[in-house]
Amino acid sequence: MSSYAAIQPQAKAYTARCEQNNYIDPALFKEHGVKRGLRDLDGSGVLAGMTSVSSVEAFEMRGGVKTPCPGQLWYRGYNVYDLIRGLRGKRFAFEEAAYLLLVGELPNAGQLAEFTQTLAACRDLPTNFMRDVIMKAPSKDLMNSLTRSVLTLANYDDTIGDGSLPVQMEQCLKLISVLPMLAVYGYHAYNYYLKEDSMYIHRPDPNLTTAENILLMLRPDQQYTPLEAHVLDIALLLHMEHGGGNNSTFTTRVVTSSGSDTYSVMAAALCSLKGPKHGGANLKVVEMMAHILQNVRDPADEEELRAYLGRIVDKEAFDKKGLIYGMGHAVYSLSDPRAVVFKSFVQQLAEEKGLKQDFDFYNAVERLAPQVIAEKRHIYKGVSTNVDFYSGFVYQMLGIPRELFTPMFAIARIVGWSAHRMEELVNADKIIRPAYESVMVKKPYVPLEER
Secondary structure, three states: OHHHHHHHHHHHHHHHHHHHHHOOOOHHHHHOOOOHHHEOOOOOEOOOOOOOOEEEEEEEEEOOEEEEEEEEEEEOOEEHHHHHHOOOOOOOOHHHHHHHHHHOOOOOHHHHHHHHHHHHHOOOOOOOHHHHHHOOOOOOOHHHHHHHHHHHHHHHOOOOOOOOHHHHHHHHHHHHHHHHHHHHHHHHHHHHHOOOOOOOOOOOOOOOOHHHHHHHHHOOOOOOOHHHHHHHHHHHHHHOOOOOOOHHHHHHHHHHHOOOOHHHHHHHHHHHHOOOOOOOHHHHHHHHHHHHHHHOOOOOOHHHHHHHHHHHHOOOOOOOOOOOOOEOOOOOOOOOHHHHHHHHHHHHHHHHOOOHHHHHHHHHHHHHHHHHHHHHOOOOOOOOEOOHHHHHHHHHHOOOOHHHHHHHHHHHHHHHHHHHHHHHHHHOOOOOOOOOOOOOOOOOOOOHHHO
């Protein structure tokens, strides 16, 4: 890697020419009617496919007028509010919701028990995989480690060339089961080799749920409270799926449509999710909130807090990008249902941890930020808290290290990716290839000696 230094001057020169020759005037997008980012000017997405896996709703028709409404999230026709209410605190959500999304219907008691046992049976890595793959090249970027591990698992699968639907389902189930192990073990390897700290490798317990096993494998003493496991389980449910239009799920369907294998598809989705515009938002919220606390004398003084939020929007504070992270969403306007339902669980956990003052601070920013943004920005729709605003705070309270924030998102979202992959395989026989408008200027060829 050190040899890269020798080509830095050339790379800078090439970049300058590259930037100059690749620039496209933004006005051309409007002139040619091209939907930049596959979105209309008001932010709504261009229809690129159909799905019965989930639905995200932020508007309703009233008197023939498209009107913002409280956000709704549906999994296979069921409102996520009802899925959580149905638990009644007596069971965990992840396995039941995973069955619902993958199979397309709610399981009965027997089917749920069998599915849970199936996932438990898949929580096993190939012999020496931990030593030869995860520990071989530890990295602070755990999403890269996770992606490498997923791709390497393909080398251990004798059915990799079998495109039948049962084999694809089997591969999805295996990856859903082992992704928490790959993420947590990847962190422990990084913590040991790069941070020179202790390393604990705990095997998952087949009698525990996904959320419980994550905490068991992560913590040195393997201990956790029922509330901690329950709140993490709810977080996994709420991050599990969010329609076919988000970047990583669309990536899943695009790569699936090319005929690629399950491991390559999930690796591509992981690469999409790791981008800070997609899966890294909760970490930015945590960093922003810490920055505000360092720069506001009294967090309980709402006028001072409002003024500092204004400085952030005016690009004078924090990262100077003008964004209050955790606020706003590409689809939702009045409210993000995931944030609404999650907030009560966040409050319970904060009270158990003795962190009510921290929760009150988050609550104040949640209330003031939309007002500040509305005053300073011209917006097409309402601005509300999204699920990322609270998820990082929850992970902090659970003792989950920041390096694992985005991998935690992936552990949940791989269920939705798997459901969309199966739906694409069942229904589609065409490769997804959208059209691009060329604005290239055609030129006559110039011989080398005349350039």
